[in-house]
Amino acid sequence: MSTATDLDRPAAAPAFQQVSTNRKTRNRIATGLVWTAFTAALLPLVWLLITVLARGFEYVLTADWWQKSFAGLTSRQFGGGVYHAIVGTLLQGLICAIIAVPIAILVAIYLVEYGKNSRLASAVTFTVDILSGVPSIVAALFIYALWVTTLGMPRSAFAVSLALVLLMIPVVVRTTEELLKIVPDELREAAYALGIPKWKTIVKIVIPTALSGIITGISLAIARVMGETAPVLILVGYNSFINYDPFAGSMASLPLLMNSERLTTNDVGEARVWGAAVTLILIITLFNLLGSLISRATSLKTK
């Protein structure tokens, strides 16, 4: 019995056309452009990482590097470590975060939950936009003028933190604002309909829903301000000893250490600068990883 019936033959010419050459070409060009842009963006980054790691990685491999300062060492002696600068960077970043994060989150809550389209809210948004465009040196000089010149306080790590606060607030406000905006209004309404007051809705429903993103935003912002250089150059002195007091005395930090050891024009200086650069990159990476870990732990689950 023959099974080759009419059904096996196409009844008519195919109704669909092939992808036109014109579209294929355009697709290829666009793909090429995207890849070129991607490479152009990535290349400097990879280059920088390789250079820094190649020149500095060997110095951070000793235990002393992470536990000791340069105290008692001259600029011709190898050895010692950057513990004093790590302490400074972390302390300044932490104090900055403690001051900036609550302010920024409250501002974002006001903008999204209360201000909406009010005139004050648009004024605040405008100010935050301007603040986010302020160069770090301007923030540093402003704090110098306010804290040191006007109020007569000494230069200190705390002054650095204050300048960093100015740089951190707009970043955290922006990210928190965006995240609160994407929390659906339906959740707010569901809470109101249960007789939950507005402030409790914000604290217990809205913020927890956006929390994982907010934490990521904060950790990125901390990582960013820890690498800021202008405030530490202007607002605190360098010293090679360990100083835990943010209100008195000079305090090293990794960017500041790099800048002062840069002037040591021998192998020792070079080792210290590249080593500090690797250390700073590692610490910032660690912060970003920590942020994404916490955000994964707090992210919304459906299973």
Place this chain on the structure above:
Amino acid sequence: MAKRIDVKDLNLYYGKFHAVDQVSLAVPPHSVTAFIGPSGCGKSTVLRSLNRMHEVIPGARAEGKVLLDGEDIYASTVDPVSVRRTIGMVFQRPNPFPTMSIRDNVVAGLRLAGEKNKGKLDEVAEQALRGANLWAEVKDRLAKPGGGLSGGQQQRLCIARAIAVRPDVLLMDEPCSALDPISTLAIEDLIGELKKDYTIVIVTHNMQQAARVSDQCAFFNLAGVGQPGRLIELDDTEKIFSNPGQKATEDYISGRFG
């Protein structure tokens, strides 16, 4: 306990837009009242004004009286939060709190009102879930997130959440429009049972549903785009669907317009 609602000369606005004009109606306790009508006729707006959710939208305001067992919920001394605690609401799209487990979703209203006793919360959670016909399906996974349930289960979770605060009235804004027929049936059965304990007002676009679940039916209509919505007719469901008093109602339910 179920209470009666009397709406008197209610006018609702969104900013300058007059959305609902002069609505007066009465909802007896332990009954199901369905609001039907074409889109934009203001039935959801009226529903939301019954527990002061209307004013949550910026610029929205209400004029007139809504009496719950004789007490005006729009009186100047009344706290809208306490009104919403007394008059619960279920929304069109299921909206469980994504950060909370199934159990925590159900007791969210009580817990955020300050109830801390874990034993009591567990008891309320079970009662409410049983009341919403969901207990058997979720009793083994109360600690799992509410977002993992199916759409119909999520909607019943939202009903459980609404009845867990023991309201007197339950408002439902097209509770089945995002659900499949089987889940819809489950919710309709549930509405029939909930009538024993609550006064229920439901907005629906589905006229068969209105005919199936409601005791009385309110038909809303609007004269044209940009015109305020009006209550055309309120009567027993049987009468509305067999022998309505107004021509517009008959046209609408027989499918001649809308």
